[in-house]
Amino acid sequence: MxxxxxxxxxxxxxxxxxxxxxxxxxxxxxxxxxxxxxxxxxxxxxxxxxxxxxxxxxxGSPYINKRRHRIQQEVNDLIDDVHDDVPDYPSGVSMHPEIESVIRLNRRLTNMPAVIGVNHGMHTDYDGIIRRMTEAVDAAEDYIYVEIYIMAWDETTRPFYEALGRAEERGVKVRLLFDHVGSWKYPGYRKLKKKLTAMGIEWYLMLPLQPWRRRFRRPDLRNHRKMLIIDGHRGFIGSLNMIDASYLQRKNIKMGRKWVDLMVEMSGPIVSSMEMVFAGDWYVESNETLEIRDHDEAHETIPDTAQDSQMNVVQLVPSGPGYTTEPNLRMFNSIVHHAKDRLVLCSPYFIPDESLLEAVTSACYRGVRVELYVSEQADQFMVNHAQSSYYQALLEAGVKIYMYPKPYVLHTKYMIADPDREAGSVPMGVVGSSNLDMRSFGLNYEISMLVAKGDLIRDLDKITAHYKDTSTRLTLDKWNERSWGRRYLDNVMRLTSALQ
Structure with a gap:
């Protein structure tokens, strides 16, 4: 009882x-x-x-802790003060009203103005990118800033780290940031930290999960940015992590899976913008304040050999949990709405929110040729199915989906609108670390570079042509042949894409 x-x-x-x-x-x-x-x-x-x-x-909460939020506001205020007398875009440059409105939006949300950036090459060969970054490190004379999501010491990346060590030996100050959760699952993580310390390199983990040091937060809020800055004169920005193209996984090596990436090499005032973002992230992790150069000083570093065709008007757009207005999503939506003739989207993870999905399909309905470049098979099971759950609506609207062949992972991230310069259209683009997914919009710290004018748009379109030749187009008829089990699994995984 x-x-x-x-x-x-x-x-x-x-x-x-x-x-x-x-x-x-x-x-x-x-x-x-x-x-x-x-x-x-x-x-x-x-x-x-x-x-x-x-x-x-x-x-469940996409917000960082009070200390990080306070520091982010301090950094935003500092950036605003530095740019107090800087116009939205360089004086003397004519700008189409539609592009000017996007620049003004980004400036309002991030305090970053559009500036001059000199294009020194859009590097697409994975090992070649690392070799070029290593050469830039060997040429450094004063300081080197490295901020990359995933870092691992392997046979491919060893020359880069050894170059950092040589830089320290000749008196060049090296500061390095890499993400804690992003890097810890790869081979040699503990040895990497010991080797960096032994070489005298000052390094910090970004967003560390160390509850024993009272450093803990939502574990999937990550710093996904990828930048290398040399002496304030030369900068690299894009999608590449400092790890072998196989990501050192036995499964990847066995099946021949490799990542396909892109890094843009720049000089000019845009490098000063990159320094400001790095200085803010460095301060959050180290409590050390770095000197920030203004854009007028950075403008003096433009080489005399730079051609007019290399001069781009670009704008750095940082985003992440410290920005409650989701600057990258708003910028992407604005570019999609701006497109008149052709729109190119390239992202390894295309999981749009409602606003971006409607913007993309609406572009199709108003006659824009929309091309989406994705991997035939994503490297993550849940993401692969969540992403493909959107294909039906995209294909029905008229989106041309091009699938980069497996086992390769198309990891490049960019968007271009109207690169063909049809009558009445104005080219615009963006390239950087941000995927077109809800994680990149609200959970990851990302860095994107708007291209308002210049040859970078042409270069991105050339890369698109290569991806198109390599890829297979997915048609609606072919997609409708998928099994009922595949449809069910896609829809189940779609539910997880919105958990922020």
């Missing part, structure tokens, strides 16, 4: 707790979140509350 009463009591308590969690969740979860994100979290909490609630408490 006593056992029966106790059992009924615990069942009643369990039922009360269950309904209390659900009632609170319904009124709390939707606050400040997109409807899709709210629905996904509520589904998890209502169906499996004792699992969904802990996950929500651990990963």
């Amino acid at each position: 006593t056992i029966s009463i106790d059992l009924e009591l615990w069942q009643t308590i369990g039922l009360l707790v269950d309904y209390t969690i659900k009632i609170i969740a319904i009124g709390y979860v939707p606050e400040g979140r997109r409807p899709g994100t709210s629905t996904a979290w509520l589904l998890a909490i209502l169906l499996i509350p004792f699992l969904g609630l802990p996950l929500f408490l651990l990963m």
Whole structure:
């Protein structure tokens, strides 16, 4: 009798707790979140509350802690002060009103103006990129800033690290940032840290998860930026991580899987913008304040040999949890809406939110030729299925989907609008570290470079032509042949894409 009463009591308590969690969740979860994100979290909490609630408490907030938020605001204010007398874009440059409006949007959200950037090459050969970055490090005379999401010491990257060591030996100051969670799963992680320390390189983990040092936050808020800055005169920005193209995984090596990436080499005032972003990230992790040069001083570093055709008007657009307005998403949407004739999207992970999906399909409906370049098979199971769940709507709207052949992973990230300069259209583009997915919009610190004018757009279009020749086009008829099981799995994985 006593056992029966106790059992009924615990069942009643369990039922009360269950309904209390659900009632609170319904009124709390939707606050400040997109409807899709709210629905996904509520589904998890209502169906499996004792699992969904802990996950929500651990990963439900896209906001960084108070200290990081305060520092980010200080950095934003400092950038604003440095640029106080700087116009939105270089004086003497004529700018189309539509492009001017995008520049003004980015300036309002990030405080970064559009400046001159000299294009020294768009590097696409994976090992060649690392060799060129190594050469730039060997030429450094004063300081080197490295900020890359994934770093690993292997046979491919060893020359780069050895060049950093040589730089330290000749008196060049090296500062290095890499992401904690992004790097720890790759071979040699512990040895990498010891080797960097032994060479005298000053390094810090970005967004470290170290609860024993009272450094813990939502584990999937990551710093995904990729930059190399040499003496404030030369900069590299793009999608490449400092790791072998196989990412050192046995499965990848066995199947021949390699990553395909891009880095842009720049000089001029844009490098000063890159320094400002690095200085902010360095300060967050080290509490050390770095001197920031202004763009007038950086302009003096443009080489006399630079051709007019190399001169680009570019604007750096940082984004991440420290920016509550999602600057990269707003910029991407603006470019999509700007397109009149042709729009090219290239992203390894294309998982759009509602606004970007509607913008892309609307572009098709108004007669824009939209090309989407993705990997035939993504490197992540859940992402691969979540991404392909959008193909039906895209194909029905008229999007031309080109699939880069497996086992390669097309990791390049860029967007260009109207590169063919048809009558009435104005070219515009963006390249950087940001994927076209909800993670990059709200959870990752990203760095993107808007190209408002210049030969970088032409170079991106040449790369597009190469990707197109290499890829296979996915048609609606072919996609409709997929199995019922594939459709079901895609739709299930789609629910996870909105969990922010």
